[in-house]
Amino acid sequence: MSGHQRELTLRFLAEPADVNYGGKVHGGVVMKWIDQAGYAAAVGWSGTYSVTVAVGGIRFVAPIRISDLVTVRTKLVHTGTSSMHFAVDVSARDPMGGETRLCTHCVIVFVALDGVEGKPTAVPAWEPVSQDDRHLAEYAMQVMELSKGIEQTVQRYRAAGEL
Secondary structure: OOOOOOEEEEEEEOOHHHEOOOOEEOHHHHHHHHHHHHHHHHHHHHOOOEEEEEEEEEEEOOOOEOOOEEEEEEEEEEEOOOEEEEEEEEEEEOOOOOOOEEEEEEEEEEEEEOOOOOOEOOOOOOOOOOHHHHHHHHHHHHHHHHHHHHHHHHHHHHHOOOO
């Protein structure tokens, strides 16, 4: 039933295998969680296999500690013809109590693929309804524009042989 699951939430405990030598969860592990939640959200929206094409604006705001209750929330904030942009918040708290803290935020983009040739395929359109929706959609587009600018800069450095 594609086009109906706009939001998705995953919850789990940070495990000993997730942490670095400082006792905090590795940034790469957090990025894996973001990708997994994004994939589940993209498949839920599109109804078909989807792949990650970009992550933009990722910010690690606060550390996640071993045994923290982690929440990864995705929210669809923009659709293109075959693409889906999700705002993702990763938060954590002590499962025995305490305040929930925002730990990471980003925008992740997936493209839906057909099951035959692996080519991009159309996704159900989503239109902002509220003012908050419009702000999130604008934010997602700004983040992705910044990412495109970074890509262009890297390409210039590569072309000049500086990277």
